[in-house]
Amino acid sequence: MIEIENVRKSFGALEVLKGIDLTVQNGEVLTVIGGSGSGKSTLLTCINGLEPINAGTIRVDGTEVHAKSTDINKLRQKIGIVFQQWNAFPHLTVKENVMLAPRKVLKQSRAEAEAMAVRQLEHVGLGDKLDVYPTRLSGGQQQRMAIARALAMSPRYMLFDEVTSALDPQLVGEVLDTLRMLASEGMTMICVTHEMKFAREVSDRVAFFHQGVMAEIAPPDELFGSPRDPNLQQFLAATH
Amino acid sequence: MFDTAMTLNDVMFLAQGAGMTILVTLIAVVCGTVLGIIFGVVRYQVGPVWAAPLTFFLDVFRSIPLLIQLVLTFAFIGTVMKIRISGFSVACLVLTLYTSAYCAEIVRGAIESVPPTLRRASRSLGMTWGQDMRHIVLPLATRVAFPSWIGLALSVMKDSALVYVVQVTELLKSTQILITRLQEPLFLLMICGAFYFLISFPIARIGGYLERRWSND
Numbered sequence: 160m161i162e163i164e165n166v167r168k169s170f171g172a173l174e175v176l177k178g179i180d181l182t183v184q185n186g187e188v189l190t191v192i193g194g195s196g197s198g199k200s201t202l203l204t205c206i207n208g209l210e211p212i213n214a215g216t217i218r219v220d221g222t223e224v225h226a227k228s229t230d231i232n233k234l235r236q237k238i239g240i241v242f243q244q245w246n247a248f249p250h251l252t253v254k255e256n257v258m259l260a261p262r263k264v265l266k267q268s269r270a271e272a273e274a275m276a277v278r279q280l281e282h283v284g285l286g287d288k289l290d291v292y293p294t295r296l297s298g299g300q301q302q303r304m305a306i307a308r309a310l311a312m313s314p315r316y317m318l319f320d321e322v323t324s325a326l327d328p329q330l331v332g333e334v335l336d337t338l339r340m341l342a343s344e345g346m347t348m349i350c351v352t353h354e355m356k357f358a359r360e361v362s363d364r365v366a367f368f369h370q371g372v373m374a375e376i377a378p379p380d381e382l383f384g385s386p387r388d389p390n391l392q393q394f395l396a397a398t399h
Numbered sequence: 400m401f402d403t404a405m406t407l408n409d410v411m412f413l414a415q416g417a418g419m420t421i422l423v424t425l426i427a428v429v430c431g432t433v434l435g436i437i438f439g440v441v442r443y444q445v446g447p448v449w450a451a452p453l454t455f456f457l458d459v460f461r462s463i464p465l466l467i468q469l470v471l472t473f474a475f476i477g478t479v480m481k482i483r484i485s486g487f488s489v490a491c492l493v494l495t496l497y498t499s500a501y502c503a504e505i506v507r508g509a510i511e512s513v514p515p516t517l518r519r520a521s522r523s524l525g526m527t528w529g530q531d532m533r534h535i536v537l538p539l540a541t542r543v544a545f546p547s548w549i550g551l552a553l554s555v556m557k558d559s560a561l562v563y564v565v566q567v568t569e570l571l572k573s574t575q576i577l578i579t580r581l582q583e584p585l586f587l588l589m590i591c592g593a594f595y596f597l598i599s600f601p602i603a604r605i606g607g608y609l610e611r612r613w614s615n616d
Binding site: 207209232233235236238239240242244246248249250259260263264305308309312 | 514516517519520521522523524525526527530534535538539542
């Protein structure tokens with residue numbers, strides 16, 4: 160369970176999160192929508208401790224992410240994150256990209272890590288690209304590799320930060336299919352996305368962020384069908 | 400002009416000088432690189448403000464001509480501090496610091512060339528700072544730094560000719576001694592140049608080979 164309580168976060172004078180309260184249950188798929196600068200991506204990087212917060216608490220399975228006593232490297236093993244830019248390690252093959260963290264962080268043997276890497280890469284449809292370097296892959300394939308790399312750590316939670324935003328339109332589908340598959344397997348996910356159709360399909364709940372505030376959160380039918388917040392109504396009108 | 404009074408013994412004398420050049424260069428490049436990596440990582444890690452004293456110290460070594468550094472260091476340690484020290488030790492010490500100053504800049508630039516988003520990705524996978532440095536930054540930064548580092552090694556090799564001022568008889572000094580005796584400056588300088596070429600050429604070739612092998616795209 161991810162519990163977010165009254166989280167505030169500023170970059171200099173600019174407050175990007177103005178008191179966020181949110182709880183994500185295990186097995187839940189939450190999508191977060193909103194305009195750029197609404198704070199939705201920042202929230203994800205706060206959840207895995209990449210960004211410090213100014214006030215409030217974030218707890219993952221009861222462990223406070225930003226507490227000094229928390230071993231953040233250990234906590235991050237539970238929380239996979241995939242970014243808009245896929246960030247493939249260019250000096251490693253696709254398989255080695257996926258094997259690196261399990262070997263070094265989880266201290267798995269080469270055989271163990273390799274078996275896991277092959278399984279995860281086949282899972283995302285890259286079983287035939289194991290030994291090529293990522294520069295030879297398309298953006299969509301690199302993004303699926305990044306998903307497999309995060310999954311190889313057997314995380315309990317997956318955070319997706321606009322993972323299709325940097326892709327060519329014809330490559331968006333394959334990555335969304337991968338996310339759909341994960342959702343159907345019961346992975347707990349928070350997806351920041353601009354893909355409204357996708358959000359509508361896979362989410363248990365959808366949250367709308369506006370200027371650092373979570374303006375509305377509801378099951379997708381309700382949020383898209385009868386939006387109450389005026390900013391959300393405007394946002395939906397503009398994106399449709 | 401190939402009618403020379405030079406004997407095989409003289410060639411051996413030059414070879415000995417070349418050996419000294421190689422030895423001083425090797426010590427300076429190895430120790431200077433180790434120090435340079437440490438200085439470069441520290442400079443990158445602590446930020447420009449905290450690194451200011453270190454940056455100043457390195458700038459001193461980069462901006463004062465090597466010849467002056469050698470003479471002053473030799474005089475300072477020997478005369479002011481009254482410590483008996485060989486010219487060879489001073490040569491190694493000064494060349495090492497000189498190399499480290501340039502190497503630190505190369506290292507810092509190379510680390511900065513690794514996209515921060517890659518490092519964010521590796522840290523997100525639970526890797527520690529050290530693991531990120533070892534498995535992501537080091538291999539990627541090495542590729543960026545390597546051509547400049549080869550250039551540095553070659554230039555240190557040639558600059559090492561200046562250590563004659565602290566009484567180290569390296570290749571160029573040996574040549575000058577022979578010139579004084581044989582009075583065949585052009586011929587001897589050609590031989591000397593050939594020796595320098597023989598030393599640098601393999602380094603440049605190995606560098607080129609490694610660069611090609613590391614580029615996997």
